[in-house]
Amino acid sequence: MVTRREFLKTCAIGASVGGYARGREATAPDYTIDIAPYSLEFSHRREIKTIAYNGQVPGPLLRFQEGKLVTININNKTDIPEVVHWHGMFLGSSVDGAMEEGTPMIAPGGASQISFIPQPAGFRWYHTHTFAGHNLNRGQYTGQHGFLWIEPRENPARYDAEFFLALHDWRGQLLGSGDGSMNPSYDVSTVNGRVLGFGAPLRVKAGQRMLLHILNSSATDCHWIALAGHQFTVVALDGNRVPNPAAVPMLSIAPAERVSAIVELNNPGVWVLGEVRKHIKQAGMGIVVEYANKSGEPQWQQPETLTWDYLKFADTGTDVSGSNKALEIPLVFKSKFTGHGDMDHWTINGKSYPNTEIIGLKEGERYRLQFRNESTDHHPLHLHRHTFELRQMGDRKTRGIMKDVVLVPSNTPVDVEFTANHPGSTLFHCHQQDHMDMGFMLLFRYI
């Protein structure tokens, strides 16, 4: 059986020989991304050796105009083949940034220039899309992630201050867990590459409306985030406006998900925005929110429960049972035990990538993906190059929430629908690095 690692290696060799940008006349780039080793000082005199974009974690915030061509130079200054995935965008398969779709890897020491027309508007992100396997210092375990903001014609909400925050976990190791297999466990958790109290605070003023764009760039872990003394009004999920903005006490953000939320700054003080679960907050996941003219120890109010429901933000005004005559594609997810000293392997409809079935799509057709998670894990499922609409969570039907990642709980049926309107190979996978590396992927191909 060909593993994902062997498959990628074969493709990487081909790409490095071909040299993606060679032979083309280079144009002046709008942005340049250098992928290079980097020592991240996440706390005072404590460093993590990782790989990052442009010597910072997260990478630089890239701002694009929707529909306006951009050109980006990417230099791979590492000793491994790399590729940058433009997550949540409608790009061609050759630039989307997944080797499995046909985007060439950038050879060690190599360079690439890509151009694309950014769409859709909203909060997107970019990150590596390489194999890590048992090496928890590769792939999404590194600092290779950055924010993308595609300027919309109209912002989802009025705001006075805007912050982009990335949640990440570091120094992972494989440890035995309750499910009987090995899973990544982390020593350090950060917001924008810093542990609580080390980074600069978010400085705000009373009476402002603060717009937070929060990305979970963790390789494997979901995070719950609260801001002491305040509530969040969720206005967008995965960069897409929600039909029904609603106030919630905390946010749940699965790997690769984004939440945009407004915070009414009506409680002057010095507060902690951090992970709700104590052990992860203790590992550093938090950042201080400091009102002007306020000082003192940052205050934290410990929630006692975890609450989150996607459907709170759903369209309540339309008939949720209405059908678009979508073609149904059932996808059943199962784990395969390979020993108490190994990570589980994963199957979709009984097969592991790259042996999973390639599913054909017809342009213009509407499809309904029926996720049936028969494992004990929750899975953040990501469809490349498309946006889908949530249609069912458990036994509840819904409409109007557009996403590119959805967390599918164990043994809970979840249905999503999308229109096949972006021809080209399209990857579908669990966004947990350990799951996608162990076979949890398949390709859609337009026919």
Added chain:
Amino acid sequence: MLRIFLSILLLGFLVPPAIRAQGNYEIQVYGADTIAPNSTMVELHSNYTALGQRYVIDGIYPTYHQEHETLEITQGVTDWMEVGFYIFTSEQNGHGAQWVGDHIRPRVRVPDKWHWPVGVSISTEIGYQRPVYSLDTWTWEIRPIIDKTIKRWYFAFNPALERTLHGPDVHQGLGFAPGAKVGYDFTKKISGGVEYYADYGGFAQFDSFHYQQQQFFAVTDLNVSPAWEINIGVGVGVTGSTDHLLIKGILGRHFDWKKKSPVD
């Protein structure tokens, strides 16, 4: 005459010079992990000596057809330390059910955050056993524990050092009593393997093979739930000084005392 001769020969064959009694109370190769804080593991070790020492020697009851029930209670103290407490009992025709002794065993381990490639812990055990079960009534043990799980395989090694504090072996110095285990996961719930237990005698000078204790157990571990521990095995002794056939079982139940909170 022949019977007397054979009996003397048999006694000489089975009994080492220092007349060490074989423990057989807790037959277990330790893994490096410790019990989590605010939780307790209660284990019942049931060991039956099907073929063993048949004679009373120096006042020590024979092991033959002894049924040992040992209650082991282990309390997690921190995420790298636990303390175990043992109550040893024995049941045998003619002797009834008897209390044998008690041991206490603190253990510390290398914390996960050190990212060591193998699990490492070290335990020390001290305790008393009645002289009718062992002439060495007070003993102390230090047991390094190293283990590693690789895919379906599990390896553990316990190179234990023993010291008699009161009894005939008090002048022997450190004794070497290693244990080892190799396991294989046939399924998520069923593992099988081999466990090895030995007592080589004095560390400075090992006993001859004949007087060493060497046992091999074929075992199975049933991983039915994180709350339960089930280990069953059959062991054979391969030296003259070892009980020749034992059947062992461990039934353990994990108790979590702290109310689980979703935000912990």
